[in-house]
Amino acid sequence: MGVPAYLLRTYWWAYVDPRAVRLFERQWLVNLILWGNFARLRDAALDALGGRLAGRTLQIACVYGDLTARLRARLAPGGSLDVVDVLRVQLENLARKLPGDPRVGLLHGDSSALDLESGSYDRALLFFLLHEQPAEVRRRTLSEAMRVLKPGGRLVIVDYHRPARCHPLFLPMLAILKTLEPFALDLWRHDIAEWLPPDAALSRCTAFGGLYQMLTVRKAVCEA
Numbered sequence: 001m002g003v004p005a006y007l008l009r010t011y012w013w014a015y016v017d018p019r020a021v022r023l024f025e026r027q028w029l030v031n032l033i034l035w036g037n038f039a040r041l042r043d044a045a046l047d048a049l050g051g052r053l054a055g056r057t058l059q060i061a062c063v064y065g066d067l068t069a070r071l072r073a074r075l076a077p078g079g080s081l082d083v084v085d086v087l088r089v090q091l092e093n094l095a096r097k098l099p100g101d102p103r104v105g106l107l108h109g110d111s112s113a114l115d116l117e118s119g120s121y122d123r124a125l126l127f128f129l130l131h132e133q134p135a136e137v138r139r140r141t142l143s144e145a146m147r148v149l150k151p152g153g154r155l156v157i158v159d160y161h162r163p164a165r166c167h168p169l170f171l172p173m174l175a176i177l178k179t180l181e182p183f184a185l186d187l188w189r190h191d192i193a194e195w196l197p198p199d200a201a202l203s204r205c206t207a208f209g210g211l212y213q214m215l216t217v218r219k220a221v222c223e224a
């Protein structure tokens with residue numbers, strides 16, 4: 001499986017180059033990039049996934065910092081966690097953070113074409129992945145996340161959101177995202193629901209003056 005062109009072109013400095021992994025694998029740095037909101041957003045995502053995670057949990061794409069370790073800590077007896085990422089260097093980094101745990105599977109794969117069985121996970125997490133993807137890849141990622149969920153399963157999404165114009169970070173973030181993360185402004189201009197299947201039931205909250213959003217999406221029990 002090749003590295004997607006958008007990752008190579010836009011995010012080589014953040015994820016692809018092994019030196020980037022060594023640089024960014026610092027929780028204080030990720031926290032700084034999120035203006036001090038990493039722990040708050042991480043914990044909100046974990047709470048939205050559930051207190052004790054029975055059954056099968058899927059994290060779509062690795063995340064710097066301790067999100068996956070905290071997710072693993074919530075596994076109920078018999079519960080399991082799979083993490084899928086398109087970059088082997090990221091999976092190797094995660095393996096160093098979570099050595100030898102048979103409950104955790106590290107899977108090499110593309111979020112937009114998951115090699116996973118339909119209806120096989122109780123819940124899934126997308127933490128700051130969608131803003132990094134071109135619209136068509138984003139749409140397929142969401143469709144794949146919904147496909148692999150069991151009926152009644154839950155997808156939690158945490159990502160950027162357009163803040164009010166009077167937000168003190170409106171202009172700085174506009175400049176940062178325009179320069180470094182060109183696909184992210186899609187999430188300022190469009191509701192994530194536009195890329196979701198129409199029958200998905202969702203709830204949303206925003207944080208930090210609207211700069212971030214969290215969506216909880218429930219897969220319909222009876223498919224139309």
Ligand SMILES: C[S@@+](CC[C@H](N)C(=O)[O-])C[C@H]1O[C@@H](n2cnc3c(N)ncnc32)[C@H](O)[C@@H]1O
Nearest residue numbers: 015061062063064085086087090110111128129
């Ligand atoms: C979840 S996002 C960003 C998370 C957050 N900014 C952080 O602190 O790490 C980064 C991850 O997404 C992965 N990724 C990007 N595109 C992907 C795709 N199409 N399929 C699977 N993983 C992907 C990258 O390899 C990287 O490990």
